[in-house]
Amino acid sequence: MGGHPNLATPNISGKVAIVTGGHTGLGFGTSDELAKHGARVYIASRSGSKAEEAKNDILKEFPSADIHFLPLDLTDLESVRQAAAKFTQHESTLHILVNNAGVMCVPYEETKDGFEMQFAVNYLGHFLLTKLLLPTLLKTVESVPAGTVRIVNVSSDAHEKLAPKQGMIFSDMNMKDGFSVWARYGHSKLANVLHSKELAKRYAKIMSLSLHPGTVKTGLSQGPLSSTPMYRFIKPLVELGARGPREGAGAIVYAATSTALKINLDNGAYLLPVGKVSVASKAARDTTMAHDLWDWTEERV
Ligand SMILES: NC(=O)c1ccc[n+]([C@@H]2O[C@H](COP(=O)([O-])OP(=O)(O)OC[C@H]3O[C@@H](n4cnc5c(N)ncnc54)[C@H](OP(=O)(O)O)[C@@H]3O)[C@@H](O)[C@H]2O)c1
Numbered sequence: 001m002g003g004h005p006n007l008a009t010p011n012i013s014g015k016v017a018i019v020t021g022g023h024t025g026l027g028f029g030t031s032d033e034l035a036k037h038g039a040r041v042y043i044a045s046r047s048g049s050k051a052e053e054a055k056n057d058i059l060k061e062f063p064s065a066d067i068h069f070l071p072l073d074l075t076d077l078e079s080v081r082q083a084a085a086k087f088t089q090h091e092s093t094l095h096i097l098v099n100n101a102g103v104m105c106v107p108y109e110e111t112k113d114g115f116e117m118q119f120a121v122n123y124l125g126h127f128l129l130t131k132l133l134l135p136t137l138l139k140t141v142e143s144v145p146a147g148t149v150r151i152v153n154v155s156s157d158a159h160e161k162l163a164p165k166q167g168m169i170f171s172d173m174n175m176k177d178g179f180s181v182w183a184r185y186g187h188s189k190l191a192n193v194l195h196s197k198e199l200a201k202r203y204a205k206i207m208s209l210s211l212h213p214g215t216v217k218t219g220l221s222q223g224p225l226s227s228t229p230m231y232r233f234i235k236p237l238v239e240l241g242a243r244g245p246r247e248g249a250g251a252i253v254y255a256a257t258s259t260a261l262k263i264n265l266d267n268g269a270y271l272l273p274v275g276k277v278s279v280a281s282k283a284a285r286d287t288t289m290a291h292d293l294w295d296w297t298e299e300r301v
Contacts, residue, residue, distance in 0.1 A: 013038030021101030029249025074125030162186025167283030200268030
């Protein structure tokens with residue numbers, strides 16, 4: 001961003017943004033950069049104290065930053081409903097929704113709604129949040145230039161490298177038996193890409209994008225460390241040369257704000273860092289799968 005004029009974040013004063021998991025890691029870098037460039041930012045988090053700490057850190061640097069806490073626990077669909085309701089009580093517009101929060105390779109566990117943890121946090125909760133915020137996003141579209149209103153799903157190249165080759169496992173979405181924590185992570189990240197592509201198709205006036213942020217040193221590695229003892233030996237290699245979260249967030253901020261991305265050309269695109277429109281996996285390009293996943297999910301939430 002700074003020092004790369006073509007990647008510079010534009011002025012986004014007057015815009016309203018939500019960043020899930022916006023208090024830490026890539027989410028914090030995103031909240032910070034969006035706020036610094038004038039947006040009102042809602043940090044959607046399951047921890048009020050962590051969100052408050054993040055808000056204070058941003059305020060120390062940018063005393064005029066406009067930051068708010070939105071309680072959100074993606075493991076709980078009722079919490080997602082409450083978050084959307086609370087947001088719409090306070091705001092009538094939403095320009096940028098960044099579905100960033102995530103867990104990686106955590107041991108098998110089901111949420112109280114009966115969904116596998118990675119699938120629930122990374123995809124399902126975000127699907128419901130997005131769905132409930134669509135009326136506000138669609139209303140906002142009417143008052144701003146085309147391509148301004150964006151939904152950014154933070155996916156991963158794991159959507160290709162780790163997801164089952166056949167794509168979504170509709171007959172066993174929890175993938176409890178016979179699948180690794182890594183395959184479940186890839187599966188949830190594939191769902192993120194399919195979600196963006198289907199959003200672009202169904203809501204052509206909103207720019208929906210998914211992206212891989214690159215390898216970034218964050219707390220995400222706690223998941224594999226807890227499920228896969230060997231990972232502690234691999235971690236230094238995986239993170240060799242990895243960027244820090246502020247720098248890594250540049251890929252997300254670019255997708256959320258860059259005027260170089262055009263709605264008529266780039267809607268539904270999958271981006272590699274930074275801002276490179278790329279080809280997603282074969283499964284992620286399967287339009288029938290995207291359609292079926294949407295219907296499957298809508299029925300469940
Ligand atoms: N880091 C990388 O190399 C990398 C690479 C590819 C993709 N990604 C993607 O980037 C995104 C951000 O990850 P990160 O690397 O910044 O990891 P991180 O530092 O661990 O941040 C993850 C965020 O998600 C939040 N979260 C987890 N469970 C939640 C829940 N149930 N409800 C609400 N929020 C929840 C966490 O909040 P708590 O603090 O409360 O746990 C945290 O704010 C993820 O979607 C990840 O898959 C990261």
